[in-house]
Amino acid sequence: MELYKGNRYWPTTWQTNSMSLSRTNSTCDVAIIGGGISGMLSAYVLARSGLKVTLFEQGRIGNGSTSLNTGLIQYMSDDLLIDLAERFDLKTARHFYWASFEALDLLEEIAVELPQNPQLRRNNSIYLAADASELSRLGEEALAHQAIGLPTRLIDERELADRHHLRATGALMTRRDLELNPYQFTRFMAETAMERYGLVIHEDIQVRESDIDLNRKILVHGEITCQFDRLLLATGYAPLPFVRSHLPQMKLISTFACITQPLAKSRLIPSDCMVWESARPYLYFRSAMDGRLIVGGADEENTRLSAGKAARIGQELLHQVQQRLIEPSGLIPEFTYEAIFSESGDGLPYLGPHPHHPEVFLLHGIGGNGTVYSAIGAKLALQFAQGRLDPAFRYLFPGQTRTLT
Numbered sequence: 001m002e003l004y005k006g007n008r009y010w011p012t013t014w015q016t017n018s019m020s021l022s023r024t025n026s027t028c029d030v031a032i033i034g035g036g037i038s039g040m041l042s043a044y045v046l047a048r049s050g051l052k053v054t055l056f057e058q059g060r061i062g063n064g065s066t067s068l069n070t071g072l073i074q075y076m077s078d079d080l081l082i083d084l085a086e087r088f089d090l091k092t093a094r095h096f097y098w099a100s101f102e103a104l105d106l107l108e109e110i111a112v113e114l115p116q117n118p119q120l121r122r123n124n125s126i127y128l129a130a131d132a133s134e135l136s137r138l139g140e141e142a143l144a145h146q147a148i149g150l151p152t153r154l155i156d157e158r159e160l161a162d163r164h165h166l167r168a169t170g171a172l173m174t175r176r177d178l179e180l181n182p183y184q185f186t187r188f189m190a191e192t193a194m195e196r197y198g199l200v201i202h203e204d205i206q207v208r209e210s211d212i213d214l215n216r217k218i219l220v221h222g223e224i225t226c227q228f229d230r231l232l233l234a235t236g237y238a239p240l241p242f243v244r245s246h247l248p249q250m251k252l253i254s255t256f257a258c259i260t261q262p263l264a265k266s267r268l269i270p271s272d273c274m275v276w277e278s279a280r281p282y283l284y285f286r287s288a289m290d291g292r293l294i295v296g297g298a299d300e301e302n303t304r305l306s307a308g309k310a311a312r313i314g315q316e317l318l319h320q321v322q323q324r325l326i327e328p329s330g331l332i333p334e335f336t337y338e339a340i341f342s343e344s345g346d347g348l349p350y351l352g353p354h355p356h357h358p359e360v361f362l363l364h365g366i367g368g369n370g371t372v373y374s375a376i377g378a379k380l381a382l383q384f385a386q387g388r389l390d391p392a393f394r395y396l397f398p399g400q401t402r403t404l405t
């Protein structure tokens, strides 16, 4: 599947060669298919815990959707806690938000272990209210967060203008979120896990369903044979055929991103927070550590991608950013792309065992908060591999009724 059209930014920040070590046969505790941030987070966590892990990637590590991810990593998702509480129940919504909050710690903990910082830092997020009625909903949302101890608060128009130089009727601020370069993060995890924890990686291997024999727990592709105890599937927006029907809500749409030329430090906007909004389709922006502004949004129900359109929409997104700033600043686009993005209709990712194959675990962290979901998935994958999967997460399992038991 073609994932993007246009030119990407992250791969220009880290150049490396192929990571494949060997084409030999292996026996492992866990085989993983898919070397994006989902597969690699799980590979890292599992290998670090002492398990033998072999990972297969059809292209190069981190070059799928991970290389397009704009790196706003937040505990609040596109679906508000109060909306999830209505769709499912309060217990489920609270559990999910708290798991998302805790997932940030895992990402930070891993980043600290890597030999270089993958441009990860804690940052606050500001979620702008589209209008006065949205603002009153955000007030309810702030209370729902505070009731479970999340560091969220409402900010008014004046504080937005005076402290953050942003224009809106008000906003929600979520504190201690993360920003990161997902491409570097994934590549650094791969290199570190190979070196320190014996992770085996095979790049340029597209695993077909017919390569996998679940009865014999063996994967055979050309001259490579891998005997495994458990299998993790993290193939992003391209689930294998025997998985697809268990992700009934998965929907593909397109989204746009624009990365500007670097701005001088004094002109950085916003310098102290990441910004997104309650309007739909939404706009979001943040500054990267090298002074570029990363802008995204304008999601639409169309999967025919176009580089020309990406350049045009990129300009429009920058114009929209200027409208939300008290003091507009000169922004020159350097990278623009249109990309495939996946959402689940009910706002929850699919993370859990395959309904008919208990030795297979599915990691499809789809949705706007994909990175946080990949991190929740890595924790669950470790529990799964150790035979102690927490049933409290049953509402995320594919094929389950999506409510807490």
Ligand SMILES: Cc1cc2nc3c(=O)[nH]c(=O)nc-3n(C[C@H](O)[C@H](O)[C@H](O)COP(=O)(O)OP(=O)(O)OC[C@H]3O[C@@H](n4cnc5c(N)ncnc54)[C@H](O)[C@@H]3O)c2cc1C
Residues within 6 Å of the ligand: 033, 034, 035, 036, 037, 038, 039, 056, 057, 058, 059, 060, 061, 062, 063, 064, 065, 066, 067, 068, 069, 070, 071, 072, 073, 074, 205, 206, 207, 208, 234, 235, 236, 237, 238, 255, 256, 257, 296, 339, 340, 341, 363, 364, 365, 366, 367, 368, 369, 370, 371, 372, 374
């Ligand atoms: C423009 C854009 C902006 C985004 N911004 C954000 C953001 O700010 N914050 C956030 O949290 N999320 C964001 N996301 C979502 C995020 O990119 C995804 O959630 C995340 O990258 C998914 O990671 P993944 O590992 O599941 O998928 P991928 O990165 O696509 O990895 C899957 C891998 O599996 C491999 N693969 C597939 N099939 C096979 C096979 N049969 N055999 C072997 N290998 C296979 C692919 O080559 C690929 O490398 C954004 C997405 C887009 C498109």
